[in-house]
Each structure stands twice: as C-alpha cells, then as structure tokens.
Amino acid sequence: MTSQVSSTAEQADGAVVGEQRTAAGPKDVRRLDRVIIRFAGDSGDGMQLTGDRFTSETASFGNDLSTLPNFPAEIRAPAGTLPGVSSFQLHFADHDILTPGDAPNVLVAMNPAALKANIGDLPRGAEIIVNTDEFTKRAMQKVGYDSSPLEDGSLDGYHLHPVPLTTLTVEALKEFDLSRKEAERSKNMFALGLLSWMYHRPTEGTEKFLRTKFAKKPDIAAANIAAFRAGWNFGETTEDFAVSYEVAPAAKAFPSGVYRNISGNLALSYGLVAASRQADLPLYLGSYPITPASDILHELSRHKNFGVRTFQAEDEIAGIGAALGAAFGGSLAVTTTSGPGVALKSETIGLAVSLELPLLVVDIQRGGPSTGLPTKTEQADLLQAMYGRNGEAPVPVIAPRTPADCFDAALEAARIALTYRTPVFLLSDGYLANGSEPWRVPDPEELPDLRVQFAQGPNHALADGTEVFWPYKRDPRTLARPWAIPGTPGLEHRIGGIEKQDGTGNISYDPANHDFMVRTRQAKIDGIDVPDIEVDDPHGARTLVLGWGSTYGPITAAVRRIRKEGGRIAQAHLRHLNPFPHNLGTVLAAYDKVVVPEMNLGQLATLIRAKYLVDARSYNQVNGMPFKAEQLATALKEALDD
Numbered sequence: 001m002t003s004q005v006s007s008t009a010e011q012a013d014g015a016v017v018g019e020q021r022t023a024a025g026p027k028d029v030r031r032l033d034r035v036i037i038r039f040a041g042d043s044g045d046g047m048q049l050t051g052d053r054f055t056s057e058t059a060s061f062g063n064d065l066s067t068l069p070n071f072p073a074e075i076r077a078p079a080g081t082l083p084g085v086s087s088f089q090l091h092f093a094d095h096d097i098l099t100p101g102d103a104p105n106v107l108v109a110m111n112p113a114a115l116k117a118n119i120g121d122l123p124r125g126a127e128i129i130v131n132t133d134e135f136t137k138r139a140m141q142k143v144g145y146d147s148s149p150l151e152d153g154s155l156d157g158y159h160l161h162p163v164p165l166t167t168l169t170v171e172a173l174k175e176f177d178l179s180r181k182e183a184e185r186s187k188n189m190f191a192l193g194l195l196s197w198m199y200h201r202p203t204e205g206t207e208k209f210l211r212t213k214f215a216k217k218p219d220i221a222a223a224n225i226a227a228f229r230a231g232w233n234f235g236e237t238t239e240d241f242a243v244s245y246e247v248a249p250a251a252k253a254f255p256s257g258v259y260r261n262i263s264g265n266l267a268l269s270y271g272l273v274a275a276s277r278q279a280d281l282p283l284y285l286g287s288y289p290i291t292p293a294s295d296i297l298h299e300l301s302r303h304k305n306f307g308v309r310t311f312q313a314e315d316e317i318a319g320i321g322a323a324l325g326a327a328f329g330g331s332l333a334v335t336t337t338s339g340p341g342v343a344l345k346s347e348t349i350g351l352a353v354s355l356e357l358p359l360l361v362v363d364i365q366r367g368g369p370s371t372g373l374p375t376k377t378e379q380a381d382l383l384q385a386m387y388g389r390n391g392e393a394p395v396p397v398i399a400p401r402t403p404a405d406c407f408d409a410a411l412e413a414a415r416i417a418l419t420y421r422t423p424v425f426l427l428s429d430g431y432l433a434n435g436s437e438p439w440r441v442p443d444p445e446e447l448p449d450l451r452v453q454f455a456q457g458p459n460h461a462l463a464d465g466t467e468v469f470w471p472y473k474r475d476p477r478t479l480a481r482p483w484a485i486p487g488t489p490g491l492e493h494r495i496g497g498i499e500k501q502d503g504t505g506n507i508s509y510d511p512a513n514h515d516f517m518v519r520t521r522q523a524k525i526d527g528i529d530v531p532d533i534e535v536d537d538p539h540g541a542r543t544l545v546l547g548w549g550s551t552y553g554p555i556t557a558a559v560r561r562i563r564k565e566g567g568r569i570a571q572a573h574l575r576h577l578n579p580f581p582h583n584l585g586t587v588l589a590a591y592d593k594v595v596v597p598e599m600n601l602g603q604l605a606t607l608i609r610a611k612y613l614v615d616a617r618s619y620n621q622v623n624g625m626p627f628k629a630e631q632l633a634t635a636l637k638e639a640l641d642d
Contacts, residue, residue, distance in 0.1 A: 030244075031247075042084055107126065131164070194241075262436060276308065284326035284331040284332070356521070379603070452483065525578065546616070595617045
C-alpha cells in the first residue's frame with residue numbers, strides 16, 4: 001500500500017524534494033529524491049572514513065552525489081573542542097546534482113562540540129542523531145553549554161534521536177578480546193551501519209573494505225564488521241527509528257558508461273598518468289608534502305608500473321628543481337603544492353619560463369596568507385599564478401571546475417606544456433581536491449594524442465652552409481623551441497637563467513635581443529590555442545554570471561534556481577585563465593551586467609576589468625568554505641533587480 005505525502009522542500013540545485021511512503025512490515029519506507037547527510041565528530045572519531053564509506057556505497061548504488069569533507073585546521077586540535085570538529089557532508093540524489101547541498105537533512109553528532117559547531121546549518125525539522133555517551137557535564141561545558149541541549153528544549157524543532165553509540169558499540173564487541181578504548185574506536189562503524197540501514201545502502205563493499213584495510217589484524221577487522229552489523233541491526237529493531245528511506249539510482253543523470261566515485265586529487269593523479277601514457281613519456285613528480293596537495297604524491301607513488309617516478313624532496317625549492325631537471329631530461333615533469341609552496345617555487349618557475357621547458361605546476365589552493373587555513377578552501381592564488389615572478393614571465397593558467405574534471409584539466413595542462421614548451425599552472429583547490437562525485441571512466445580512444453618529437457639533429461644552416469643545432473629556433477606556428485634530450489650527439493647547447501640570444505641560445509646582454517625575447521615569450525603564450533568560451537543563455541538574458549574553478553557547481557545550482565523562478569540569467573565558466581578564450585571580450589560586451597563570484601576578494605574580476613574595460617561586479621567570499629547555492633542565488637537576484 002502506498003500513499004503520497006505532501007511534504008516537499010526546495011533543494012539547493014533548484015529541484016523539488018518529493019516524498020513517498022511505503023508500508024514495509026512494521027516500519028515505513030519513504031522514498032525521497034535527494035538527501036544531505038553530515039557526519040561530525042572529533043578528528044579522531046573517524047568521520048572522514050565513515051563519510052568515505054557511505055559515499056562509496058552510494059556511488060555503487062548509482063546515485064548522483066557530491067561531497068564536502070571539512071577538516072580541522074590544526075593538526076591535532078584538543079579533543080572535544082569546536083576547533084577540533086571534523087565533518088563530512090554528502091548530498092546524493094536520483095537526479096543530476098551539482099553541490100554538496102546547503103543545509104543537511106541529517107546530522108550525526110558524535111559529541112557536544114560536533115552538535116554545537118553544526119546546529120546552525122540545520123533547517124528546522126532536520127534529523128539529529130547524537131551519541132549521548134559523550135554528553136557529559138564536562139564535555140558540554142567545554143563548548144559553552146550551560147545545560148544539556150538534549151534536555152533543555154533547545155532541540156524541540158528537530159527530530160532528535162538520542163543513541164548511546166559508545167555503549168552499544170562496546171556491548172556489541174564484548175566477545176572480542178579488546179580493551180574498552182579499542183572497542184570504542186569502532187563506534188563510527190556502528191553509526192555507519194545505522195545510517196546504511198536508514199538509507200538502504202549496500203553493505204558488502206564496506207565489509208570487504210574493512211577486511212582489506214585490516215588484513216594484517218583480522219581481529220580488528222572482525223570487530224569493525226561486527227560494530228557495522230550491530231548498527232544496521234539497531235536501526236532495524238529499535239522503536240526510535242520507525243522510518244527508513246530510499247533514494248533511487250540516478251538512471252537519467254548519466255550517459256552510458258562505466259562509472260566510479262572519484263575525488264579531485266585522485267582524478268588529477270589519474271589524469272597525469274594518462275597524460276604520460278598519451279605522450280609516451282615517463283612521468284616524474286618532484287614534490288614536498290603540503291596540505292591539501294599531498295594526496296597526489298601519495299597516489300602517484302603507487303603507479304611505478306606505469307613508468308611514474310616520485311621524489312619527495314626536502315623542501316619546495318628542491319621539489320620543483322628536480323622536476324625541472326627531469327623536464328630537461330625528457331620526462332613529463334610535475335610539481336605539486338599549495339599557496340605557500342608556490343611562493344617558494346616562483347624563482348624556478350621563472351627559470352622554466354626562460355628555459356622554455358614543459359613543466360606542470362599543480363597548485364591545490366587553500367586559505368592564506370602565509371600558513372593561513374591549511375585545510376580550508378580558497379581561490380586566492382590566481383594573481384600569484386599570473387604575475388608572481390620577477391620580470392616578464394608569462395605562464396598559462398587553467399582551472400578544473402569539478403572533482404571529476406580534474407582528470408581532463410590535467411590532460412589539457414599537459415597538452416599545452418608539451419606543445420608550447422612552457423610551464424603551466426593548474427589551479428585546483430581544497431574543495432575540489434577532497435570532494436568527490438561520479439566519474440565516467442573514459443575509453444583510451446577518447447584521450448588526446450600528446451606525443452612529441454624530440455630534436456634529432458641540426459636544424460639551421462649557417463651562411464657558409466655548415467649545419468648546426470639552434471636550441472632557440474622556433475616552430476613558426478607555436479613559437480615553441482625544440483626539445484633536445486641531453487646527451488644526443490650534435491645537440492649540445494647552453495642552459496641557464498641568463499637571457500639567451502634568439503636562435504643560438506648563447507648568453508646575450510643586448511637590449512634589443514632582450515626586448516625581442518620577452519615579447520616572443522609573451523606572444524607564445526598569447527597564441528596558445530584554447531577553445532572559445534561557451535555561454536549558457538536560453539532566454540536572452542541581459543546579465544551574465546562568469547565563474548572559474550570550483551565555483552561552477554554553486555553558480556550553476558543558483559542559476560537553475562533563478563530560472564526556475566522565472567528569472568533570465570546567462571552563465572559562462574572559464575577553464576583557461578591565461579590566455580583567455582579569444583571570444584571572451586565579445587561575450588562580455590553582449591551583456592549589460594557581468595557578475596563574477598569568487599572565493600577571493602575579486603582577482604578574476606580585476607583581470608576582466610583591466611583587459612576588457614568591463615564593469616565586472618565582484619561577489620566574494622573568503623571564509624574557507626565553498627559558496628552555498630541559496631546564498632549565490634540571492635546575490636544574483638539582487639544584481640538582476642538593480
């Protein structure tokens with residue numbers, strides 16, 4: 001027996017949440033078209049692992065999804081404090097979605113700090129599952145609770161589920177030879193089992209994962225699986241959870257193909273490996289660990305079978321120096337870092353500009369300045385990527401828009417670097433790096449051919465007919481110089497940071513030659529072949545919202561919402577930031593208003609205003625978190641009404 005329930009709510013991506021109730025034995029099953037869940041607790045409570053496992057099972061089930069891991073900025077903040085709260089938000093649906101969602105429908109709070117840090121984001125009527133064992137007087141006072149929020153009526157507007165997670169976990173594991181402290185560590189698996197029951201998530205993948213993760217400690221694996229199953233059974237049997245929920249697979253959201261869940265850093269790593277294979281060059285990574293870029297170093301170190309060599313250097317300068325040396329030796333060379341590391345690498349990036357060698361500089365942007373907010377996201381390195389070097393040292397800049405798009409962006413960065421013999425900046429950020437979404441695994445035939453031709457012999461004839469090799473004789477189409485592998489007979493040439501003479505590469509202090517070389521290097525970058533920017537404007541709008549990088553999801557969600565309400569607004573998103581697409585000026589001139597949302601204080605808007613003399617309006621946020629769709633929609637509606 002089924003009946004329609006009239007409960008609906010507008011979701012962040014502009015669609016409507018519908019609910020259908022189905023009687024299933026003693027408990028009801030309600031069908032939803034999307035859900036937003038946030039797991040929150042201390043950084044040692046395993047919230048990221050819990051979220052990752054729930055996400056993996058959701059992806060295997062076939063839902064569209066988007067995630068937002070949120071880590072403490074301190075390496076190990078004091079337990080039970082607000083700065084120490086770690087959270088993982090997952091938005092999954094039976095249709096195409098673009099963001100991790102604005103407001104959670106469900107909060108799993110492992111302690112008072114997790115509740116207090118996140119309660120402000122919950123809409124009235126949301127479900128809250130709390131671990132009551134942690135709500136001691138001391139723990140509550142530590143975060144400023146004068147009385148228990150579980151008893152003082154402050155949570156009356158929510159559906160509260162008090163669950164003694166720690167006690168139940170310890171009880172479920174009493175047959176194992178574990179100390180109480182060891183047993184308590186599995187409470188995140190109990191919570192995962194409970195949420196898996198609530199939302200009908202598959203369980204086989206998680207159990208297999210636990211057996212693999214703890215293969216050398218089978219007792220620990222068995223205990224975690226037991227806790228996971230106990231959480232599932234608790235949901236099935238307790239009277240407090242009278243309803244479970246179904247979210248059908250997003251069958252219409254994806255083109256046909258093989259899909260997997262992927263994070264931005266993993267997609268970028270795979271893109272680099274694919275670029276290496278397509279270029280038929282060994283991949284060399286020279287890097288120094290830094291949040292949030294370190295995962296790329298970790299991942300690439302696993303792929304020696306694909307000809308990948310990783311070098312963890314003693315510092316940022318050594319990392320990029322080694323990478324540039326590898327480029328000179330004929331490798332597809334990469335260095336990965338975040339904002340502070342870019343500053344340290346700037347001199348060597350300038351050297352790569354002067355040497356005109358292909359080098360990928362991957363910057364996973366984070367909050368600054370200086371050490372700033374290591375685990376939080378920002379887009380504030382654009383001007384540093386554009387101009388953060390001494391002298392005229394132009395570098396191409398590209399930015400992926402979603403976690404899965406990091407794969408394609410890596411291939412595009414490699415194409416430009418190899419074709420034009422130049423370092424290339426790839427600007428991702430913490431939101432993309434750690435977030436995840438479904439990714440269609442491409443067929444090898446779909447990937448671009450990136451093979452290059454190394455210099456093989458002399459390329460210039462002197463006046464007396466002698467054939468010689470000129471290391472700076474350029475391809476007339478791309479202005480790229482030849483790439484000569486050291487040790488190739490007859491191709492010996494000077495290398496270094498002092499200005500070179502055009503053609504010969506000899507050291508030159510001639511003013512006219514320097515002027516020519518500076519202008520030639522700039523012309524090479526300006527002439528890079530990039531696709532025209534595409535504009536989404538179905539209704540003939542007069543206002544254009546222009547974005548770049550990870551703002552794509554929130555902007556698109558906000559635009560969908562405005563159009564659903566009858567507003568006319570156009571959208572365009574930049575991947576290539578240097579050079580800009582050749583038609584960008586024409587596009588901008590076609591609109592009365594241009595709004596540029598950025599997670600900085602207006603860096604792209606500054607470039608747009610300077611280059612195209614367009615009165616671009618900035619909408620900025622620098623709080624370490626991505627935009628919310630509702631927030632952007634409100635700002636864009638105000639721009640429409642001006």
